[in-house]
Structures are given as C-alpha cells and as structure tokens.
Amino acid sequence: MKKSEDIFNQHYLYPSTLFVNKDPYKVVTVLGSCISICLYDKKLKIGGINHYMLPLWNGNGLASPKYGNLAIKKLIKLMESLGCNKKDMIAKVFGGANQINSSAKIGERNIQIAIDVMKEEGIKISAKSVGGTIGRKIIFDTHTAEVMMKYVK
C-alpha cells in the first residue's frame, strides 16, 4: 500500500517552459543539449526550474525561455515573485550534452551561459552534471532541492 508521503504533485516540464510553485512538486524533464537549472530558496523551501534549448536570444523570435539568458532571468523573477531571495538561493545545473557530430557545440555554449549568469546573479551552483555525450532524465523535488538523475540513451 502507498504511504501518504508517496503521494506528491508532479509536473512534466516541456522544453522552453518554466515551472515554479510554492507547493512541493516533483518535476520531471529530459535533457539532451538543453539545460535545466534547478533553483532553490533554502529559507522558504521553494524550488523552480527551467529548460532552455539555446544559449542566447538574438532579439528576433519570441522572447521565450527557449533561450538561456532569458530563461534564467525569468526563472529568478518568478521565484522572487513568490518572495524568494537571491541570497538564499542555490542552483543545480544539468544537461548540455553534445551530440557527437554536432559542430555548433550548443551543449557547451548552454553550459557556459548557465555558469556566467549564475555568477553575475551571485547564485552559487551547489551541484551539477553537465556535458558529455549522453542525455539525462532528472526528477527535481522542489521542496527539498533533491535531484535524481538517470542517463538516457
């Protein structure tokens, strides 16, 4: 029989979208060259996550969180709208695998923007699993900041 603590809210995170909720959620997403940054406010125990595909918005398409620079700032803003504070936040970064035959090295550039923006915002990256050539599936617990990760081929 299921114990009561086994019942939790779930959310599947699509690429180019964001998820923040003050209630505990387990958020599932699958990453290739994309990156997810899991942000967590240690004081309020609130987590949020993005899933971006490309590093930089060039100002032409819709200004969506498909682009790292926008996705990270938008995620921080959303967290702040729930009362979170940047100084209480930690970040965990996942993804950015490079397809073997890709010359654009999108994975690498995606990783770099995560590191750069976190530094700029003064948020510590407390854990990461990035790069390589294999995709990842992650489950982020927004209440505890725990991330379970599985490599996917």
Next chain:
Amino acid sequence: MDKITDSELLAELDKRFKSNEQTLEQQKNLLAELELVNKRLLSAEQVKSQFLSNIRNEIVNPLTSILGLSKNLKKNYNNEDAISKTSTLIYQEAFDLDFQLSNIFVAAELEAGELVPEIANANINEVVKQVADQLQHKAKKKGITITIINKLSDPTFRTDAEKIHLIISNLLANAIEFSNDGGAVNLSLQTKNNELMIGIQDFGIGIDLDHQTVIYDRFKQLEAGSTKGHGGHGLGLSIVKDLLELLGGKIGLESEVKRGSTFTIFLTEGDEHEDLNLTLGGNEFLFDEIDELF
C-alpha cells in the same frame, strides 16, 4: 610657507593635467557605453511602440465596426433582412478580434514559458475544415476559393487540437492576405510513416529568398517594407514556429515571387506524459532507477 620652485609647480601641473585627462578619457568611455545602451533601449522602444500601434489597428478596427453595426441593428429592429446581414457582419468582426487577441495571448504565454501542450486524440480533418469554414468570410471578401484537396482516411492523430487550430488559422489567414483577388488557396493533408503533413498553398505575391529566413521573426513585417499595406501584428509566424516546436513539429516553406507560397507543417504524434504516475510510482522504484543523486 615653503617656497615652491618653478619645476615643482610644473610637475604638479603636469600631474593634475594628466589625471584630468584620465578622468576625461574614463568619462568618454562611460558616455560611449551609455550611448550604446540608450541606442538599444531606443530600438526596443521603437519595436514596442510599432507593435502597440499595429495591434491598436487590429483591435480598434473590428471593435469600431462592431459598435457601428450593433447600432445599426438597433435601428433596423423590424427589418429581418438587415438584421440577418448585420449580425453576420458582427460575428465576422468579432471573430477577427478574437483571433487577433488569441495570438497576442498565446505569444504572451509562450514568452512567459507557461504554455504546455495538451495532447489528446484529435480529428485532423475536422480541425482543418473548421479553420477553413471560419476564415471563409475573409476569403469571400477577396473572391478567393479555399479548397481542401485531400483529407485523411484515418483522421485521428494524437496532438493538441487547439494549438494546431491556431497554427493553421494563422497560415491560412496569411495565405488569404497575400493572395491576389479571385485567387485560390489549397489545403492538403497527408500522413507518411507516422508523420502528419499539412500544406497551405497560395498563388499570391510569394516571398523572395532574402526574406524567407526572417519571416518567422517577431514583428518582422513592420520593418520588411515589402509587406506594408497588409494587416497583422507581425506575430503570426513567430507564434506558428514556436507552437510547432512545442508540439515537436516543424515548418517548411517553398516560395517564388509572384508565383505564391506553400507552407507545410510536419508533426509527429505527441506523448501525453500521463505515464508520469508510473515513472514516479513508489519511491523504491525511483531509487532503483537512478544513476546519481544531487
């Protein structure tokens, strides 16, 4: 007081002069940076105000028509013919307004990262027919015939019907907009190896190669010039592209100037992610499955 020699005075003057020069140089650099930021802000501001004035037309025009028409309706309350005609016009104007607003809201949701697919069994024949029917009045105004060339023998496809509806609506509305009066627009449907293809073909003004890559940019039509005089807020194709990406699809274009354009959307069936319950199941299952914990 100590006497200051001329050479000491000169040295001090030189030092101060140099430090002034340095400050000046720094100020110059700062000014240049400020100018750059200002330039960017200005261009962002321009895009924004162009967009606002454009959607103003898209919203105010139908609204003015609706107001005028409903006033007419009141005057002609005992003329059945007039009532029928006017109410049809009111519906069409309200439909246009609704369509434009849907686009603006969807763009806002996409930019907020809030839009997620809602996958279910969709009848693609029905969706396409509905779009064609809804835009019939626009086609009629220009004497354009919309034809659905081939339907699917098995029209059931797992996707987000509402988003497909908006995608095809935008493409068909564009096809009508950029067709010559009395022209034709064809819609064709086919599936191949689990992939759905929907083609929207017009025989209108076409798009030259230079513009083919930028048409999906937001607000691009405003700057393009060649499309001036045509309606729209410049969001349509950027929404189409992003919505398709969200659904795991893509878009292709074949076009020739003065011959017309064919936009084709390619879609694969979507997953609902309802199996999330199974994947997350009990905690034991999870811990068996994972490679690393962070």
